[in-house]
Amino acid sequence: MNHQTYINKAVKLAQDNVQNGGKPFGAVIVKDDTVIATGINKAVQTGDTTSHAETEAIRKAGIEGKSNQLKGATLYASGHPCPMCLAASYLAGIEEIYYDSTLDEAEKVGLGVSHIYEELRKNLDQQKLPLRQFSSTIEVNPIKQWADSEK
Secondary structure: OOHHHHHHHHHHHHHHHHHOOOOOOEEEEEEOOEEEEEEEOOHHHHOOOOOOHHHHHHHHHHHHHOOOOOOOEEEEEEEOOOHHHHHHHHHHOOOEEEEEEOHHHHHHOOOOOHHHHHHHHOOHHHOOOOOOOOOOOOOOOHHHHHHHHOO
């Protein structure tokens, strides 16, 4: 696999996105030495804060491949993935990630996410964003409903 080619493609996507008014992030997903999806950060263009390059590429790969599992795939990102993109990569089954720019580089220009990584290192009850379990009054729990439907 030619890592240089794919990381360069991710960086070029990021550069093009900057020229079009977007944030400097691009991503490429490769499986079996074939690009299966690309993405750019569309948060500025769409107002959707979850529209990161990596999540956009994962969505495209899933939709086009009709599968939410990307086992055997490699993600190339123009920058170190944020916690959301890293989690999405885990959930999708991506097996390897290569990135160009570091968290420190992003931090220096106001695009840092180190504070989120720091929060996630804390115990849940010590994080700034309260996370509280509160039970519904609905009789059938959807997790149980799903589990029963899979039998």
